[in-house]
Amino acid sequence: MTDLLKLSGVHTHIGRYHILQGIDLAAPQGQVTMLLGRNGAGKTTTLRTIMGLWPASSGEITLGGERIESRATPDIAQRGVSYVPESMAVFSDLTVKENLVLAARDGPMDDKQLEWIFGFFPALRRFWLSRAGSLSGGQKQMLSIARAIIEPRKLLLIDEPTKGLAPAIVMALIECLKEIKRKGATILLVEQNFFAARELGDNVLVMDNGTIVHRGEMAALASDVPLQERLLGLSLEAHQ
Amino acid sequence: MTELAATDPLPKPKRDIAPILLPIALALVTIPLIGSPSTWLTLTAASLAMGMMIFIMASGLTLVFGLMDVLNFGHGAFIAVGAYIATLVFAPFAASVQADSLWVNLAVLAPAALLSMAVSGALGLVVERVLILPVYGQHLKQILMTTGGLIVAEQTLYALWGPQIIPMPLPTSLRGSFILGDVAIAKYRVLATLIGLAVFIAIQLVLNRTKLGLLIRAGVENREMVEALGYRIRRLFLGVFMTGSALAGLGGVMWALYREQVHASMSDELTVLIFVVVIIGGLGSIGGCFIGAILVALVANYGGFLVPKLALVSNILLMVAILMWRPRGLYAVTSR
Amino acid sequence: MMLLSGDPPRSRVLTLVLVVIILALAATPFLFPGAKALNVAAKICVFAALVASYDLLLGYTGSVSFAHTMFYGIGSYAIAIALYGMGPNWAAVATGIVVGLPLAALLALAIGLFSLRVAAIFFAMITLAVASAFQVLASQLSWLTGGEDGRSFQLPELLRPGTVLVSKSLFGFEINGRILTFYLVFAVSALMILALLRVVNSPFGRVLQAIRENRFRAEALGFRTVFHLTYANCLAALVAAGAGILNALWLRYAGPDTSLSFSIMLDILLMVVIGGMGTIYGAIIGATIFILAQNYLQSLMGVASKAASEAGLPLLPGLLHPDRWLLWLGLLFIASVYFFPTGVVGRLRNGGGHKSAGASH
Numbered sequence: 037m038t039d040l041l042k043l044s045g046v047h048t049h050i051g052r053y054h055i056l057q058g059i060d061l062a063a064p065q066g067q068v069t070m071l072l073g074r075n076g077a078g079k080t081t082t083l084r085t086i087m088g089l090w091p092a093s094s095g096e097i098t099l100g101g102e103r104i105e106s107r108a109t110p111d112i113a114q115r116g117v118s119y120v121p122e123s124m125a126v127f128s129d130l131t132v133k134e135n136l137v138l139a140a141r142d143g144p145m146d147d148k149q150l151e152w153i154f155g156f157f158p159a160l161r162r163f164w165l166s167r168a169g170s171l172s173g174g175q176k177q178m179l180s181i182a183r184a185i186i187e188p189r190k191l192l193l194i195d196e197p198t199k200g201l202a203p204a205i206v207m208a209l210i211e212c213l214k215e216i217k218r219k220g221a222t223i224l225l226v227e228q229n230f231f232a233a234r235e236l237g238d239n240v241l242v243m244d245n246g247t248i249v250h251r252g253e254m255a256a257l258a259s260d261v262p263l264q265e266r267l268l269g270l271s272l273e274a275h276q
Numbered sequence: 277m278t279e280l281a282a283t284d285p286l287p288k289p290k291r292d293i294a295p296i297l298l299p300i301a302l303a304l305v306t307i308p309l310i311g312s313p314s315t316w317l318t319l320t321a322a323s324l325a326m327g328m329m330i331f332i333m334a335s336g337l338t339l340v341f342g343l344m345d346v347l348n349f350g351h352g353a354f355i356a357v358g359a360y361i362a363t364l365v366f367a368p369f370a371a372s373v374q375a376d377s378l379w380v381n382l383a384v385l386a387p388a389a390l391l392s393m394a395v396s397g398a399l400g401l402v403v404e405r406v407l408i409l410p411v412y413g414q415h416l417k418q419i420l421m422t423t424g425g426l427i428v429a430e431q432t433l434y435a436l437w438g439p440q441i442i443p444m445p446l447p448t449s450l451r452g453s454f455i456l457g458d459v460a461i462a463k464y465r466v467l468a469t470l471i472g473l474a475v476f477i478a479i480q481l482v483l484n485r486t487k488l489g490l491l492i493r494a495g496v497e498n499r500e501m502v503e504a505l506g507y508r509i510r511r512l513f514l515g516v517f518m519t520g521s522a523l524a525g526l527g528g529v530m531w532a533l534y535r536e537q538v539h540a541s542m543s544d545e546l547t548v549l550i551f552v553v554v555i556i557g558g559l560g561s562i563g564g565c566f567i568g569a570i571l572v573a574l575v576a577n578y579g580g581f582l583v584p585k586l587a588l589v590s591n592i593l594l595m596v597a598i599l600m601w602r603p604r605g606l607y608a609v610t611s612r
Numbered sequence: 613m614m615l616l617s618g619d620p621p622r623s624r625v626l627t628l629v630l631v632v633i634i635l636a637l638a639a640t641p642f643l644f645p646g647a648k649a650l651n652v653a654a655k656i657c658v659f660a661a662l663v664a665s666y667d668l669l670l671g672y673t674g675s676v677s678f679a680h681t682m683f684y685g686i687g688s689y690a691i692a693i694a695l696y697g698m699g700p701n702w703a704a705v706a707t708g709i710v711v712g713l714p715l716a717a718l719l720a721l722a723i724g725l726f727s728l729r730v731a732a733i734f735f736a737m738i739t740l741a742v743a744s745a746f747q748v749l750a751s752q753l754s755w756l757t758g759g760e761d762g763r764s765f766q767l768p769e770l771l772r773p774g775t776v777l778v779s780k781s782l783f784g785f786e787i788n789g790r791i792l793t794f795y796l797v798f799a800v801s802a803l804m805i806l807a808l809l810r811v812v813n814s815p816f817g818r819v820l821q822a823i824r825e826n827r828f829r830a831e832a833l834g835f836r837t838v839f840h841l842t843y844a845n846c847l848a849a850l851v852a853a854g855a856g857i858l859n860a861l862w863l864r865y866a867g868p869d870t871s872l873s874f875s876i877m878l879d880i881l882l883m884v885v886i887g888g889m890g891t892i893y894g895a896i897i898g899a900t901i902f903i904l905a906q907n908y909l910q911s912l913m914g915v916a917s918k919a920a921s922e923a924g925l926p927l928l929p930g931l932l933h934p935d936r937w938l939l940w941l942g943l944l945f946i947a948s949v950y951f952f953p954t955g956v957v958g959r960l961r962n963g964g965g966h967k968s969a970g971a972s973h
Binding site: 347349410416420421423424425426427432434435436438439544546551552554559580585588589592595596599603 | 670674676726729730733734738740741742744819878930935936941950
């Protein structure tokens with residue numbers, strides 16, 4: 037199994053704060069790698085560093101064998117990386133359609149891809165010409181994910197997609213992400229919801245204080261309750 | 277199951293029309309105050325023309341701020357440069373300017389305006405690279421750098437053209453007025469209004485109907501996400517900056533023809549005016565800038581007629597009133 | 613050290629430069645005879661205080677105001693109108709002070725409260741708009757201000773050049789009312805600068821710096837930033853009006869060009885940036901460099917311009933014309949924001965001078 041994305045010895049500073057303190061991680065091709073850990077462990081910073089939004093101060097990041105740690109964010113995106121930030125960051129002044137038009141940067145949207153997305157998120161079809169700012173939180177999350185998959189991408193970086201969503205929508209999201217994975221995409225997923233993590237994850241990394249404190253298979257962690265409690269403590273939501 | 281989400285109540289998109297009604301209400305309220313309908317019409321037409329010219333000059337400033345959070349205190353320099361460049365074309369073709377033929381006049385006017393826009397736009401490229409890029413993201417230094425740029429630009433104009441006022445006569449066929457009954461509306465004002473409207477409509481079409489416009493609007497809201505989608509926003513910004521500079525140059529030519537003279541100090545005078553306009557409109561909002569420009573012009577013209585002394589501070593009073601009502605301007609488009 | 617509020621120049625070269633400037637200013641009436649030298653020295657004193665008060669805003673709170681000349685002008689006009697209307701007596705001087713200073717502070721309070729209500733980004737733009745309106749107002753209310761001509765007035769007997777206090781026979785120098793006025797300007801300017809030094813080194817000054825670094829955090833720490841910023845605005849306005857009073861007293865005149873024009877505002881900006889923001893001492897250096905350049909660089913440029921035109925060079929005569937000295941200062945300004953944003957003082961402190969920060973605390 038080759039690793040699509042690899043970080044070795046990555047440090048990131050924000051202002052005078054040393055957030056990432058030597059991260060080594062790999063996201064194997066075609067798998068879902070979960071990034072777990074309590075709030076403030078550095079998960080979001082890891083995704084933003086990969087995306088070049090908060091550049092690494094040292095260390096190496098490779099995507100498909102190519103070094104990307106000193107590239108600008110647009111260059112990284114153009115190498116086939118999609119980012120779904122925690123805040124969703126839909127363009128609220130633009131319509132749902134316009135949001136997706138922008139996300140499809142290689143040309144007009146592919147109708148088949150669009151139908152496939154509508155299959156998971158029918159709400160997007162209904163509110164196709166509404167301003168994204170008028171959508172509900174769940175609908176914004178759907179739009180944000182749709183934006184990341186409107187064109188096929190090699191790597192998806194997704195930050196807490198289930199946060200604050202109703203359980204029904206969480207189920208739809210999980211189905212969608214499974215389908216994306218089946219289509220061959222590699223996913224690095226930050227998640228607090230252990231249920232979603234167990235459903236989706238192939239591998240798992242647990243972060244604390246800017247370092248990775250555990251790595252292994254998701255199934256192994258899912259079946260080892262004492263290990264979960266030791267690594268994740270009370271920060272995870274109840275095991276649904 | 278996702279249907280659950282799909283049936284979430286969707287708040288009706290509200291169109292915020294209060295700001296649009298404001299200039300209309302202002303115009304209506306002043307009819308009885310002014311008394312004579314023909315005077316009112318003349319004043320209103322004059323305001324529209326003035327407002328459109330201010331809008332053309334200010335539109336770039338507001339977009340540049342909205343997109344990249346850049347406060348350009350040197351924007352007025354592009355206005356003056358545009359006006360001076362036009363004199364370069366006007367002087368050698370004085371005969372064509374004086375000719376009593378619309379087409380001959382336009383044959384000078386159009387190239388002059390285009391050349392002004394090209395030079396102002398090119399200057400915009402230099403300013404963005406030299407003065408703004410190094411201090412990108414630092415407001416204080418941006419203000420200082422661009423103010424320094426304004427000083428240097430003005431002084432260079434003085435050095436090249438001398439400190440005297442340069443006359444810029446209006447082409448013959450644009451002189452005089454259209455007479456409708458007992459209402460006289462200056463021909464040039466009609467032209468200025470038409471150009472302003474054309475610029476406004478063009479900007480609106482680009483912003484709303486093209487992918488480039490979508491990118492600009494998206495960038496005003498969240499430039500980081502635009503980059504994460506794979507677009508180089510710095511390049512986009514440079515394009516917007518140069519376009520805004522070119523429009524300021526066009527506005528400068530129009531203003532110079534309106535005043536029939538050119539002087540480097542026009543950049544100071546107009547800087548204050550366009551600042552008031554973009555503040556009133558809400559930094560980053562083209563629609564707000566358009567309404568703000570018309571409001572400023574209406575208040576200046578009506579005020580000048582009704583209470584001449586008050587007209588001197590009418591801009592400030594208008595700005596204070598608007599900001600008391602909406603502290604971030606008529607339309608707040610950025611979250612900053 | 614008490615006098616400097618525990619904030620010494622912290623660089624040997626800087627200390628030396630400051631001492632030389634201050635001694636030269638103090639001894640100007642005796643060292644450099646002639647009206648021009650005395651005028652230049654008085655202007656340096658007035659602007660050092662004015663620029664220092666602007667530094668309180670720009671350097672210590674990080675807010676750019678374009679309304680500073682308005683307060684300067686209020687001081688100038690208050691004393692001018694009082695002396696013009698009431699005649700050359702001390703009651704008029706007192707009236708000008710009693711009216712001018714509170715007026716400046718009140719206006720600063722109003723602008724501060726209004727600007728702080730709206731987005732912080734508007735501050736610079738709003739102050740610019742208000743200042744330009746004030747300028748128009750001052751030139752239009754000619755019954756009060758004398759319009760574009762301004763107001764000339766006579767000083768009280770004691771301060772007039774004709775009043776001989778110490779005759780020449782005693783020390784070889786004549787000490788007259790003009791020289792007394794100069795020392796009044798010198799002393800009051802020095803006092804105001806020392807007072808500002810005290811303000812920025814007080815706990816209040818440190819809160820201002822905390823606000824400048826991170827307004828959000830300062831608020832989170834429980835400081836009422838609105839109060840602090842407004843207070844700083846009022847203080848700066850008071851000192852600016854004080855400098856305006858001195859300026860009018862020295863010139864025996866107040867008018868738009870000497871006390872209100874936008875170009876004075878630009879001059880202040882240039883001086884504070886070239887001297888060094890956030891240092892107070894930078895104001896003295898900046899004002900000295902700028903005003904010396906304004907008065908003496910011009911004649912040099914005249915010579916150069918003439919030489920260039922005689923040599924038949926294109927463009928250069930225009931660029932080197934004495935009236936274009938501001939062009940070169942503008943370039944210097946941009947260069948200093950770019951290359952040494954901490955100005956001359958920052959350069960001297962980080963460069964050759966020994967670092968003894970904190971040693972004096």
